[in-house]
Amino acid sequence: MLSTATLRPAEPAQALLHAQVWRANSLGHSPKPGLSSGFAALDAQLPGAGWPSHALSEILQPPHTQLEWRLLGPALRALLAPPTPHTAAPSSRQAKRPQQPQQQGRAPVVLLINPPYTPHLPGLQAACGAAAEQVLWIVAGTAQQQLWATEQAIKANAAAAILAWLPQAKPEQIRRLQSHAQSCSAPVFLLRPLAAHTQASAAPLRVALSVGADWCLQVQILKRRGPTHEQALLLPALPAGLQEVLSPRMLAQPWPSVGTPVAPITPATPTTPVVNTPAAPHTASSAGRAITSVSALISHALARPAQPATSAH
Numbered sequence: 001m002l003s004t005a006t007l008r009p010a011e012p013a014q015a016l017l018h019a020q021v022w023r024a025n026s027l028g029h030s031p032k033p034g035l036s037s038g039f040a041a042l043d044a045q046l047p048g049a050g051w052p053s054h055a056l057s058e059i060l061q062p063p064h065t066q067l068e069w070r071l072l073g074p075a076l077r078a079l080l081a082p083p084t085p086h087t088a089a090p091s092s093r094q095a096k097r098p099q100q101p102q103q104q105g106r107a108p109v110v111l112l113i114n115p116p117y118t119p120h121l122p123g124l125q126a127a128c129g130a131a132a133e134q135v136l137w138i139v140a141g142t143a144q145q146q147l148w149a150t151e152q153a154i155k156a157n158a159a160a161a162i163l164a165w166l167p168q169a170k171p172e173q174i175r176r177l178q179s180h181a182q183s184c185s186a187p188v189f190l191l192r193p194l195a196a197h198t199q200a201s202a203a204p205l206r207v208a209l210s211v212g213a214d215w216c217l218q219v220q221i222l223k224r225r226g227p228t229h230e231q232a233l234l235l236p237a238l239p240a241g242l243q244e245v246l247s248p249r250m251l252a253q254p255w256p257s258v259g260t261p262v263a264p265i266t267p268a269t270p271t272t273p274v275v276n277t278p279a280a281p282h283t284a285s286s287a288g289r290a291i292t293s294v295s296a297l298i299s300h301a302l303a304r305p306a307q308p309a310t311s312a313h
Contacts, residue, residue: 035187038074039235046205047225051075051187056178056203058190060222066117067209068163068191069127070217070237075187076128079160080108107131108160111153113138114146115165126240143168147177154180154188165191175202197222215251 034050036043043049051057061067110130112119119137124130136159140146143166150164154177162184169177169192179202181188190203197208205224212218217237221229238251 032185035075035079037071038078039233039237041233042219042235045221045224045229045233051189052205053185053187054182055205056174056181056188056190058174058192058201058203058206058223059209060192060194060197060206061209062194065209065211067211067217068189070239071209071219071235072163072189073127073237073240076110076130076161079187080110080128080130080134082107107134109134109136110161110163111136111138111159113149113153113162113164114140115163123240147173150190151177151180154184157184157186159186161186162188163191164189167193167196171200171202178202178204 032048032053034043034046034048034052036050037046046052059068059071110128112135115137119135121130121132121135124135138149138153140149146164146166147169150162150166153159153162153164166173169190174190177188177190194208194210197206201223203223206222208220208222210218210220212232212234214234215236215238216234218232219235220232243251
């Protein structure tokens with residue numbers, strides 16, 4: 001007869017099972033600490049208290065909005081910050097930062113695969129603190145090349161963070177990427193159009209973005225390892241660079257051209273502009289005209305039209 005010690009599963013197996021099974025009314029457990037998003041309200045709703053590693057995070061948004069940088073900027077800034085040399089034990093905040101396999105003396109890098117616009121280094125510096133040597137840009141012309149580059153980057157654990165824009169990915173292709181992501185210690189973000197929310201996805205975490213009121217991002221958690229999250233979160237996420245341009249009075253005013261938050265799965269139609277709405281002639285106040293003059297900055301330096309490129313930078 002086998003002893004109870006023989007039947008007892010190993011500790012690593014217990015930890016893995018504990019991470020894969022959770023009660024329906026509570027958040028699932030993560031075998032690795034998450035990367036803090038920089039928003040306490042969002043961290044409180046995510047398993048692992050942050051963006052997961054060893055898994056995909058799928059971010060859906062309306063076309064031509066580029067809200068991902070406002071959402072991911074704080075997390076990427078913390079991830080790309082050069083480590084400070086010290087011998088003391090890591091703090092609780094540092095414990096939430098996944099360890100990346102970087103070479104000695106090399107700064108962590110973020111890998112951008114198929115971004116819809118040409119990366120602009122000053123804009124990236126303002127959004128997430130990325131220096132020129134910390135940005136790798138892969139130009140992939142076809143959907144097959146985009147998927148291949150993303151899969152190879154995940155399998156190689158090639159960067160501190162991987163951002164891939166895959167507008168045409170199919171459910172079975174995302175399932176394959178999720179399978180490879182389980183062995184990748186870097187957070188992997190798939191950026192996809194909001195219309196993909198009706199498709200099945202193997203990504204353990206799916207969030208939908210839209211523009212909220214009062215300079216906020218509206219974030220709806222569509223899928224997570226835990227109970228359904230029905231109400232959208234409003235996260236204060238001022239576009240990079242506007243903090244130094246707008247006066248306290250202007251910052252206290254609502255978003256220039258949005259009256260109420262837009263439901264993530266029912267985005268505003270193209271006839272209802274989100275930003276850059278010109279003021280009505282002879283009726284706008286001086287503050288309103290000032291907001292209109294700086295609202296062009298909301299599109300951000302990252303929102304430049306993509307230029308033809310023959311090689312990656």
